[in-house]
Amino acid sequence: xxxxxxxxxxxxxxxxxxxxxxxxxxxxxxxxxxxxxxxxxxxxxxxxxxxxxxxxxxxxxxxxxxxxxxxxxxxxxxxxxxxxxxxxxxxxxxxxxxxxxxxxxxxxxxxxxxxxxxxxxxxxxxxxxxxxxxxxxxxxxxxxxxxxxxxxxxxxxxxxxxxxxxxxxxxxxxxxxxxxxxxxxxxxxxxxxxxxxxxxxxxxxxxxxxxxxxxxxxxxxxxxxxxxxxxxxxxxxxxxxxxxxxxxxxxxxxxxxxxxxxxxxxxxxxxxxxxxxxxxxxxxxxxxxxxxx
Amino acid sequence: xxxxxxxxxxxxxxxxxxxxxxxxxxxxxxxxxxxxxxxxxxxxxxxxxxxxxxxxxxxxxxxxxxxxxxxxxxxxxxxxxxxxxxxxxxxxxxxxxxxxxxxxxxxxxxxxxxxxxxxxxxxxxxxxxxxxxxxxxxxxxxxxxxxxxxxxxxxxxxxxxxxxxxxxxxxxxxxxxxxxxxxxxxxxxxxxxxxxxxxxxxxxxxxxxxxxxxxxxxxxxxx
Numbered sequence: 105x106x107x108x109x110x111x112x113x114x115x116x117x118x119x120x121x122x123x124x125x126x127x128x129x130x131x132x133x134x135x136x137x138x139x140x141x142x143x144x145x146x147x148x149x150x151x152x153x154x155x156x157x158x159x160x161x162x163x164x165x166x167x168x169x170x171x172x173x174x175x176x177x178x179x180x181x182x183x184x185x186x187x188x189x190x191x192x193x194x195x196x197x198x199x200x201x202x203x204x205x206x207x208x209x210x211x212x213x214x215x216x217x218x219x220x221x222x223x224x225x226x227x228x229x230x231x232x233x234x235x236x237x238x239x240x241x242x243x244x245x246x247x248x249x250x251x252x253x254x255x256x257x258x259x260x261x262x263x264x265x266x267x268x269x270x271x272x273x274x275x276x277x278x279x280x281x282x283x284x285x286x287x288x289x290x291x292x293x294x295x296x297x298x299x300x301x302x303x304x305x306x307x308x309x310x311x312x313x314x315x316x317x318x319x320x321x322x323x324x325x326x327x328x329x330x331x332x333x334x335x336x337x338x339x340x341x342x343x344x345x346x347x348x349x350x351x352x353x354x355x356x357x358x359x360x361x362x363x364x365x366x367x368x369x370x371x372x373x374x375x376x377x378x379x380x381x382x383x384x385x386x387x388x389x390x391x392x393x394x395x396x397x
Numbered sequence: 398x399x400x401x402x403x404x405x406x407x408x409x410x411x412x413x414x415x416x417x418x419x420x421x422x423x424x425x426x427x428x429x430x431x432x433x434x435x436x437x438x439x440x441x442x443x444x445x446x447x448x449x450x451x452x453x454x455x456x457x458x459x460x461x462x463x464x465x466x467x468x469x470x471x472x473x474x475x476x477x478x479x480x481x482x483x484x485x486x487x488x489x490x491x492x493x494x495x496x497x498x499x500x501x502x503x504x505x506x507x508x509x510x511x512x513x514x515x516x517x518x519x520x521x522x523x524x525x526x527x528x529x530x531x532x533x534x535x536x537x538x539x540x541x542x543x544x545x546x547x548x549x550x551x552x553x554x555x556x557x558x559x560x561x562x563x564x565x566x567x568x569x570x571x572x573x574x575x576x577x578x579x580x581x582x583x584x585x586x587x588x589x590x591x592x593x594x595x596x597x598x599x600x601x602x603x604x605x606x607x608x609x610x611x612x613x614x615x616x617x618x619x620x
Contacts, residue, residue, distance in 0.1 A: 298589055318454070322525065323593035383453045390450075392592055393585045395578045396438050397451060 150188070152177045153230075153237040153257035154360045157192050159250045160240065166249035169193065169347065173354040175361050176237055176257060178230070186212045190226070194345025196364045199226055208232040218244060228255075235259035262362045264369065266312035268339050274356050275304050283355075285327065285348035298325035299388070302352065306331040311377040312339050321381065326388035333381040336374045340366035425483070431575045432479045439476045445469060458523050467519035475513040478571045481505045485564070502564075506549050509567070514542035526597045533600035540608075541570040562615050569611035570604055577603025 157174035174192035181187075181203055189198040201214030210230040216223035228239025237257045243250065277283050282301040305328040309316060312335070321329060334349045343361035344350035353359045370378070391397050441450040447459040458464040484490065484501040491498045521534025548563035580599045584590065590598075 318457070322454070323591045325591065383456075387454050388592060393582070395434055395582050396441075397578060397581070 150177050150179045152260060152262060152360075152362065153235075154260050155255055155257035156354075157241070157253050157255050159252075160254050161252035162250040168249040169350070171354070172350065173359065173361055174255060174257070175262075175341075175343075176226070176228075176255070177362075178237075181210060181212070181230075186210075186214055188214070190216075191343045191361045191363065193347075193350060194343050194364055195220075195222060196343065197223060201226070212239075216244075221245060222248070260360060262341050262360050264340055265358075266339060266371070267310070268312075268358045269310050270307055270335065270356055272304065272307070274352075275302055275306060283352060285351060298327050299392075300327060300348070302327045302331045306335075308332075311336050311381065312371070312374055315373055316377045316380055318380065318384075321384055324384070326385055326392065329381050329385045329388065333378055333385070336370070336378060337366060340369045342366045428482055431579075432482070434578075435476055435479060435574060439472055442469065442472050454525070455523070463519060464523060467516040470512050471516035471520055474508050475517065475574065477508050478505055478513060479574070481568060481571065485568070502552075506545050509545040509571075510542055510549075514538050514545070517541070524600065526593045526600065529597050530600040533604075537570060537573060537604050541567060544570065565615055566608060566611050569607040573604035573607055576607055 152175050154173065154175045157172045159168060159170045162168050162170075172193045174190060176188065176190045178186065178188040184202050184204070185200070186203045187198070187200045189196060197216045197220060199214040199216045201212055203210050203212035205211070208231065210232070212226070212228055212230065214226045214228075216225070222243065222245075224241050224243040226239060226241050228237050230237050235258065237255070237259075239255060241253045241255070243252070245251075275283055282296065282303055284296040284301045286300070303325065305324050309320060309332055311332050321332070324332075330349070331352060334344070334353065337344070337349075338353045338356065338359050341360055341362035343364050344353060345364075438450075446452075447465060448456065452459060452468070455464075455468075459468075481501060484497060485505070515538070518535055518538035521538055522531060524530040524534045544563050544567035548560050548567055551557075551559035551563055577599045580602050581595055584595055584598065
């Protein structure tokens with residue numbers, strides 16, 4: 105065997121592990137010859153499913169999120185072993201477990217590592233025909249605010265699209281009130297203040313597409329500036345740890361959490377806008393309703 | 398220091414004027430409190446940093462040296478003019494220590510005419526909120542220097558009554574540092590308007606009303 109064919113041959117053996125080789129019954133010598141023009145190796149694709157992660161068993165006295173948007177990613181499902189990860193509420197956790205197949209449905213049980221307070225076990229069905237994943241999740245820690253959640257997710261490919269924007273419906277709730285940054289199930293007293301809610305100003309600019317000038321944003325309330333800035337992160341699939349922003353973007357159709365760190369993905373235009381927006385947010389935070397300036 | 402009620406003083410022209418010295422201690426305490434707040438604002442800029450507090454939203458101007466100089470000159474000297482509120486308007490103090498009145502008065506005028514006024518004009522030129530605020534602050538600077546200059550001219554000519562009138566107007570504008578911010582606080586607390594809309598309003602309201610009150614006060618005490 106020629107030395108410079110060795111790397112290719114080794115590379116191919118990596119992919120040989122889980123996938124069935126088309127020319128398995130050929131002799132090794134033939135394999136090495138075909139290694140000269142490496143056949144496109146079967147790449148494992150990660151399939152993502154997104155939807156709502158609903159609280160089923162919970163302690164209502166605790167400050168819980170009744171629903172969060174979740175993405176479950178299945179990296180590989182072969183030989184009865186399933187591997188993947190989930191992204192929800194600012195957490196990205198791997199899971200692995202086993203599965204069986206009944207017809208066009210895959211039934212899986214997969215555990216998260218267990219070293220994180222919020223780890224648990226997923227039990228779900230992957231329906232290949234409808235391209236959905238339905239199931240439940242149970243927390244390892246029975247003292248958590250939410251110990252069981254359910255989900256019914258649809259397959260979706262994530263692709264960064266800087267033109268995605270929110271609509272009026274994302275800004276106002278069903279009753280026609282400005283969306284507050286927090287899911288307040290208790291009676292809210294009057295209108296929320298402008299730092300904790302958004303107005304239709306938040307729809308005025310797409311900070312992933314347009315370079316903002318100070319004249320564009322200097323007369324906006326803090327809440328709107330914050331939403332315009334966080335929409336940048338949302339477009340990149342950032343999973344919000346901040347409950348307030350999570351509440352805003354979970355309601356948006358196109359939003360799909362896929363990562364807990366997207367800072368490397370930000371474009372130069374976005375970075376400039378983030379800097380400008382942060383300055384005015386900070387200014388509003390410190391000086392809007394105070395004596396100082 | 399107790400400000401004794403002392404009503405009638407003969408001016409050069411024979412008009413009886415009531416001195417501002419009839420302010421109760423509580424008003425002075427009030428004033429001291431606001432002076433303290435202004436000091437805290439000034440303190441934000443120590444050590445000198447071109448990307449702190451208010452300058453965080455003036456980054457497009459801090460590259461210009463004349464803006465930097467004007468900004469820091471104004472921030473560090475204008476505060477001194479507030480001291481005049483404690484030293485210049487007390488009749489007992491003027492009577493017992495006329496030298497204090499004169500020296501503080503000269504210091505006040507020097508600061509306004511040589512540093513705080515001109516620097517105020519320069520940074521007013523670049524004010525937030527557009528042409529209306531820019532006009533408001535530049536006009537404020539011009540009037541502040543004008544009134545102060547006329548007050549100095551009057552006393553050098555020996556016209557005490559005119560000196561008092563111009564200084565009342567000058568100080569009314571000095572007080573705008575406090576009244577502008579107080580108005581902003583009140584308007585935001587009640588109406589929650591957009592930030593630049595508030596700013597455009599208080600850029601004018603902060604000092605024009607002070608002048609109206611000053612005129613009323615002057616006329617009231619001339620009868």
